[in-house]
Amino acid sequence: MVAQLIGLSLFASSAQAAMQKVVRVAPEKWELYTRTVEDGRPLVVIARQRDESTETLLQNGIVTLVRCRADPDAVNGQGMPKGTDRLYPLEDRLDEEPALRAVGAIRVASVTGQGERRMILVHRSPIDLAPVLAAFPVEGYTCGISAVSDRAALIQLVTPTEVEHQFNADADVIASLEKQGDDGHAPRSTDFWFYGSPEALKATAGRLGPLGFSVKRWLDGRSGIVLSRTMPVDLSSFQAVTPAIVDAAGQNDVEYDGWETEVISASAK
Numbered sequence: 001m002v003a004q005l006i007g008l009s010l011f012a013s014s015a016q017a018a019m020q021k022v023v024r025v026a027p028e029k030w031e032l033y034t035r036t037v038e039d040g041r042p043l044v045v046i047a048r049q050r051d052e053s054t055e056t057l058l059q060n061g062i063v064t065l066v067r068c069r070a071d072p073d074a075v076n077g078q079g080m081p082k083g084t085d086r087l088y089p090l091e092d093r094l095d096e097e098p099a100l101r102a103v104g105a106i107r108v109a110s111v112t113g114q115g116e117r118r119m120i121l122v123h124r125s126p127i128d129l130a131p132v133l134a135a136f137p138v139e140g141y142t143c144g145i146s147a148v149s150d151r152a153a154l155i156q157l158v159t160p161t162e163v164e165h166q167f168n169a170d171a172d173v174i175a176s177l178e179k180q181g182d183d184g185h186a187p188r189s190t191d192f193w194f195y196g197s198p199e200a201l202k203a204t205a206g207r208l209g210p211l212g213f214s215v216k217r218w219l220d221g222r223s224g225i226v227l228s229r230t231m232p233v234d235l236s237s238f239q240a241v242t243p244a245i246v247d248a249a250g251q252n253d254v255e256y257d258g259w260e261t262e263v264i265s266a267s268a269k
Contacts, residue, residue: 033164035157041079043113047158054106057122058155061104066094066119066129068143075115083140084117090136090143091119094129103127109158117141120158162246169258170238177233181265184234190261191216191226192245196254198222207248211241224257233261 029049034042050058068090070081094100094107105123112118121129133143148154160168177184192213194201205215205227216228231237249256 031160031165031168033160033167037114041113043111043157044080045109045111045158045160047109047160048107050108054108054122057104057106057124058108058158061122061124062126063148063151063154064121064123064127064129065146065148066090066121066133066143067116067146068119068138068141069116071140071142072115074140079114080112081115081117081141084112086138087117087141090133090138093132093136094119094121097132100127100129100132111157120154162250163243166242166246166256167239170242171235173259174233174235174238177261177263180263182263184237185232186264187230187232188262188264189228189230190233190259191228192259193224193226193257194249194254195219195224195257196252200252200254201225204248204252204254207251208244211244 030046031049032044032046034044036042048054068087070083074082076082091107091110094105097105100121100123103123103125105121105127107119107121109120110117111120129145133145137143174184194204196204201218201222201224205213205225208227211229212231213227213229216226218225229241231241245256248254
């Protein structure tokens with residue numbers, strides 16, 4: 001078995017999971033998460049991480065829903081339509097159509113559940129989507145255009161929480177490990193990076209101590225701290241621990257800057 005260090009910083013192209021603000025993220029980056037509707041069934045959301053201009057359009061611009069309803073016999077018991085991959089060419093066209101790009105139209109999310117897939121577009125000026133939909137009929141679906149009745153609820157739906165955001169960042173790191181032959185199941189020392197005032201960082205370490213985190217080192221000027229925990233680094237492990245990390249950082253006004261660990265694999269170089 002051999003090991004190597006793997007990690008991503010906010011400003012480098014390695015593999016550290018990082019919590020990022022909405023306005024700091026490239027708009028082509030997407031995040032996947034699941035929400036639950038009132039009847040207990042899931043909604044699967046894939047949301048574009050937004051820059052400042054996209055955020056402004058979502059808050060104050062025109063919002064249009066393209067709703068593609070699946071045939072009744074193509075919906076499972078959880079309300080999930082089958083064959084959603086047949087809708088991908090339509091989504092690609094909505095992203096690339098020159099007439100839509102001319103008015104600044106951006107697809108900020110697609111939401112699947114309740115028997116349909118909804119594509120949410122924001123734009124500066126009114127647009128006629130009927131020709132696009134007519135040119136791309138999708139077998140098994142009936143697609144139409146709908147207005148938004150509750151903008152605040154829609155924004156909440158297509159905006160990941162800090163925990164959901166961090167789960168996506170965790171998944172990116174775990175995927176990088178898997179590409180190097182590491183399934184993450186072997187426990188190993190894992191380092192977690194935090195920045196803030198010395199008092200806030202000490203309080204954060206105290207909150208996480210009962211979960212097995214210990215202080216590995218303070219950074220220059222005590223402006224940051226590295227906490228260490230021995231653990232597997234598969235997705236289920238982070239689903240258990242990430243909410244506590246995000247909560248501890250938020251409660252103490254501390255920036256959580258992600259984690260790094262060793263690659264453990266018989267084939268790693």
